[in-house]
Amino acid sequence: MLQPCPRGKVKWDDDRVITIGQLARYVGVSIKTIRVYHDKGLLPEPDRGASRYRRCGANDAIGLIKIRTLAEAGVPLARIRDLRSATDEEFQQALREIDDELTARIRGLRATQGCLCQLAAGHLAPLPTEVGVYLEDLARWGFTSRWVDLQRDLWILVFATHPDRAITLFHDQAETLADPALRQLFLDYNHAHDLDADDPRIDDLARRVAEATRERYGLDEPPELDAASEIPALIQGTVNASSPAWQRLDTLIRAQLDA
Numbered sequence: 001m002l003q004p005c006p007r008g009k010v011k012w013d014d015d016r017v018i019t020i021g022q023l024a025r026y027v028g029v030s031i032k033t034i035r036v037y038h039d040k041g042l043l044p045e046p047d048r049g050a051s052r053y054r055r056c057g058a059n060d061a062i063g064l065i066k067i068r069t070l071a072e073a074g075v076p077l078a079r080i081r082d083l084r085s086a087t088d089e090e091f092q093q094a095l096r097e098i099d100d101e102l103t104a105r106i107r108g109l110r111a112t113q114g115c116l117c118q119l120a121a122g123h124l125a126p127l128p129t130e131v132g133v134y135l136e137d138l139a140r141w142g143f144t145s146r147w148v149d150l151q152r153d154l155w156i157l158v159f160a161t162h163p164d165r166a167i168t169l170f171h172d173q174a175e176t177l178a179d180p181a182l183r184q185l186f187l188d189y190n191h192a193h194d195l196d197a198d199d200p201r202i203d204d205l206a207r208r209v210a211e212a213t214r215e216r217y218g219l220d221e222p223p224e225l226d227a228a229s230e231i232p233a234l235i236q237g238t239v240n241a242s243s244p245a246w247q248r249l250d251t252l253i254r255a256q257l258d259a
Contacts, residue, residue: 017055017056017057018055018056018057019055019056020034020046020056022056023056023060023061023064026061027061027064027065027068028068029064029068034064037064037067037077040077040081041081041084042067042077042080042081042084043060043063043064043067044060044063046060067080070083070098073098073102074102074105075098079094111161112161116161127152127155127156127159128159128167128170130170130174131155131159131170134170134174134177135148135151135152135155137177138151138177141177141183141187142187143186143187143190144190144191144193146193146242147190147193150238150239150242153238154235154238154239155170157234157235158170158235176216181212182212182216185205185208185209185212188205188208189205189209189246189249192205192243192245192246192249193242193243193245193246194243194245195245196244196245197244197245197247197248198248199245202245202248202249202252203252205249206249206252206253206256207252207256209249209253210252210253210256210257213253213257214257236250
């Protein structure tokens, strides 16, 4: 049994319980969040008391604190649900694995941050000659100067932050644009910049890009940077920020590829 505590602090004994609203305030989450945890089977739903309100005890608070801590660490809810039935040894092993994953993510973010600081200071490694030739080809093929400048900046970023993967990514894109049909898709993407976001041509272009991606890569994933890198999101965010049409196009393509 817990001893009496100062006003405003939670206390439980064998027959003292609290409401879901009080539990939410004590643990620092919303009632809606607790409902979601109930619905997804992460937290047992407490029984109703004589007042017909659901009443929570110490075990509910302890379970909720564990779930909140794991969720804030980025652990998917499905994995948290699986951990509910884990033995203590399995739970501790899972925590060690999660800690290792967080350490790797932090290391990757710090490395990216350092590279970006170098970029900001103007310490840019020159692009390979073949990338310069590729950028000249873009202009010759009819891509706008805006697109060429964007591609130059993005390849500088990729080569500066991920020199080990950049050349593979570049060769994949260069091979893609060597195909006249695929090149036309990129040209259409380029010229969609100034369309209204709800222009029906965007829907058609998204469908064609998704189909071409599936045809080129099949069940394989296109080459990409390592999972811990923030660069892909940064690059796509930079592209999308310049055009509402491009932003919608990216959303549609992702939705169709994930379907």
